[in-house]
Amino acid sequence: MNLANYINDLLYRYNCIIIPNFGGFVTNKIGAKIDEDSHTIYPPKKQITFNSHLKENDGLLANYIATSENISFEKASKAIDLAVIEWKNKLQTTPLQIGSVGVLTLNERDQIIFEPNKTVNYLTASFGLSAIESASLKRYQEQVKPLIPVIHTTAKKEIPAFIKYAATAAILLTLSFVGNNIYQHNKQQTILANQENVIEKKIQSATFVIANPLPTIELNVVKEIEIVKPFHIVAGAFQVAKNAEKKVNQLKELGYNAKIIGVNKWGLTEVSFDSFTDRNEAINSLYKIQKTVSADAWLLTK
Missing domain, CATH: 3.30.70.1070 (Sporulation related repeat)
Structure with a gap:
């Protein structure tokens, strides 16, 4: 059983994976960032750290292994204990590679130092996104010259008489049509206004009497915001x-x-x-x- 593979799977789903009697991997989400020196844009990701004080078994890792391997919770816990003993022995002499998660080493004070694998992004929201390199951008302010209208003058030409008469007749017909429409519109507005006055007078003269009015009901509505x-x-x-x-x-x-x-x-x-x-x-x-x-x-x- 490769314990590192199960830890790798759970880091995509949870923020803390505890290996009993060993330590825990903790993730924190960091946003996208830009490296101005290399002109590289990095997507959001999960930053992974290791906490050697997280040793109590919360059951998360053992349950996942038991479900994946179709074994009991007790057998999964024993398998984890054996893997932890092997890890501790290996750390005494050489660095310990935890799959694609990162590398664990011991310093001079026998403290565990973790170096995460920065090529793996455990943030599922950034799945498929990779770093983008782009050339540096320079902005140029374009000078806009004002547009000066150019007026071309031409020699005045005399308009024939029949064109003048035709234009005059068209203008008179248009004015007559518009004037007729205005008259019809004003007439309709006058009729509607008279009808509204009659209806309003009838409403004002009407009287409504309720013999046994219902009592007023007061409702106290409390809006709860969760x-x-x-x-x-x-x-x-x-x-x-x-x-x-x-x-x-x-x-x-x-x-x-x-x-x-x-x-x-x-x-x-x-x-x-x-x-x-x-x-x-x-x-x-x-x-x-x-x-x-x-x-x-x-x-x-x-």
Whole structure:
């Protein structure tokens, strides 16, 4: 079983993949950028980092392997444990290549250093997009010369008499036609105005009386606006729903706005410390929780 392939698949779908007793890969979305030196435009992507403090098993990786390999959750967990032991042994002597994700090495303090593979873009919204190189563009301001009309003068020619008479007759016919149309239009407007006055007088003279009027009903309408909070700090994912509810109650006793945020595709009930509308606020709260409450908390974006 190649554990790196499953991690690679999950990075396209999730923001945090935890390898139990080893660490976790965390992704952050960054927007498109332009390298002015090389005149290259890079599409949006997921920036991948490695956090060695994320070691608690959240069940995500084991469930995915169990589903893909058609094996039990326990067998998938054991396979992960064996792979982790092999990785740790290899890191003591040589760099560890995690498929197409990147390379892990140990520094002088035995800390794991991660070098991501920058050629792979795990942001599905940018699928098919690649870096574009373009020549530098220079703008030129075009000077627009004002247009000066050119008037050509020609010798005055005498217009024949029969053309003058024909033009005069055409003008008189046009004026007569227009005048007749104006007269007909004014006549129609006068008739309509008289009809409207008669109808208005009838309406004003009418009286409506209701013997038993219905009581007035007052409706108090409260418009609720649901605020969408897409950023969740996950405390854990549980196979048993009762354990998830128990976790929510424990977190609420600690003062967190904990809740169940749903069931993932592997059937695990996910519990969050809190949810936020702003990503930066969520990340700041995540760092605080990792330092004080649980180092295994991670950020989920829905």
